[in-house]
Amino acid sequence: MSPQAKSARRAQLEAAALYPLEWLEERSGLVGGVKYFLFRKVPRDTGWFHTLGSATLTAFLVQAITGVILAMYYKPDPNSAYESIQHITNDLTLGWLVRGMHRWGASVFIILMFFHMARVFLFGAYKYPRELNWIIGVLLLAMGMLEGFTGYLLPWDQTAYWATVVGINLNGTAPIIGPFLAQFLAGGTEIGADTLSKFYALHMLAIPGAIFALIGLHLYLVIRLGVTSPPWSPDAAGRERPEAAAPTNGREGLVRPGRRGGSE
């Protein structure tokens, strides 16, 4: 077999293999979009510190997935919530594992959010033009805390109950609106029949929805604005860059993503 024939056959095979991707790309542009997302340019001296954001995202996805599975077995009713948690932990195969992932993953998620925030703060990555992304990050932190607050009630044991009593009454001490806020959260003057299902709905529908939307905005801005170099980088923003003819349209100093499909 001649080399030409071999390579022709190879080209044919490659074309066949790539055909579905090309079909998809032609109709949706998704392949280019994914390449644009994954193979964008980053500063050459990014390091492990820059992985904290992705780690936080991963922790959130773990919470989302394990939460959906737990919701298949949990019963948000004052008379059966505690028993359903016992059932998940003690009776159902691997229930102890998934509940444990969700329970400990919650702490991991919060801790990683703080590490990520510390990295952004110490690297000065919140500065122009990324102020808006810092603000979105603060909203995400608040949403994460709300997830912790609403999720803590769901085991419906003594710790959960009294911690939530204290948490609701802490809200109740806010000036002017505090008493209204407390009564809204408890669904009445005290924790009652509907408090648990209200917290459950907030915990698994309202707040995660907001978090998904905010993560979308967060990532959009990360892709649009690029990743910051570390403060010790020779490429740090504001320094003279090797290519002096860089555009000066007000985006100087930004590491700009490459064209669609990566490599420029």
Add this chain to the structure above:
Amino acid sequence: MSDQGPHLPAPSLWPIGFAAGIACILIGLVISVLVAVVGFGIALVFGFLWLRDVTRPVRTPAPEVEPESRPSRATEATAPAEGDAMPVMSEEEIATYPRSTFISIATLGLGGVIGGIITVPVLGFAVLPSFTNQHEPNVELGPIEDFPEGDFVIATFLEDPKIGEVSRRTMFIRNNGQLEGQPSFTVLYSRCAHLGCPVQPNGPVFDDEKKTIGDHVELTPTKPAGFGCPCHGGQYDTEGNRTAGPPVRALDRAEFSIRNGKLVIGSFYSVAKVEGTGERARIQKYGRMPPGVHVDGPEAWLYPLEVPR
């Protein structure tokens, strides 16, 4: 295209109002003279406006109006001299109120109205049930003889048996004997005035003398020197006044009444401070507030609004 002159008469909305007026007259003839009179008024007003519109060309010469059409940018930019039939409009004419603006505003407006119609009741359902129809407790605790004079009894009961154990409340109740021929009770609510944890009696609790009354009331005698909260260390005396720790006011209390010789718990209220003891206590009483909220003094100015229930 050039024969598209302005419509004569111009389209008008007044006939619709006139028709509505006529309809009102016809309906009014059946149901009420008042409606007929109102309909007559509407028909008169809109009929006049319609007539005025229709007769305008007769009264005043019709202004020369260009047909409403917009030149394409390409025509304007590249081929203005080709003798194209498309009329070229001046900047002033483009700035009039085009159809697309009307459609945009109408879409936004309609969308807003539809969104509002859907959102307002849904938001109301999310918020209002917490603030309306909050029932007042009205629970029979048992015969007065079960409350020995001068001693505290821990009474636990379901505020609303329909919703079950989650509505269980604990009161510390002391029979103060008679005051001017009326029975007197001190009824303290166990909810700490700091952040709502359950305060406990500082003293012996006689569990072996516990009495169960009905299907959910339990009475346990106790001899406390005061009450203390396990969460953050708030301390109260036997009148519910704060003696130490973070609470901002005295323990809440509940109204009581005697029905057929049985003690009945009524609605709860908040207390700033109690002076005197037992049946001689003078209680500074306020509407029920959440724990941690001052009811008197300058700090109470932070909470000017009463929560509806």
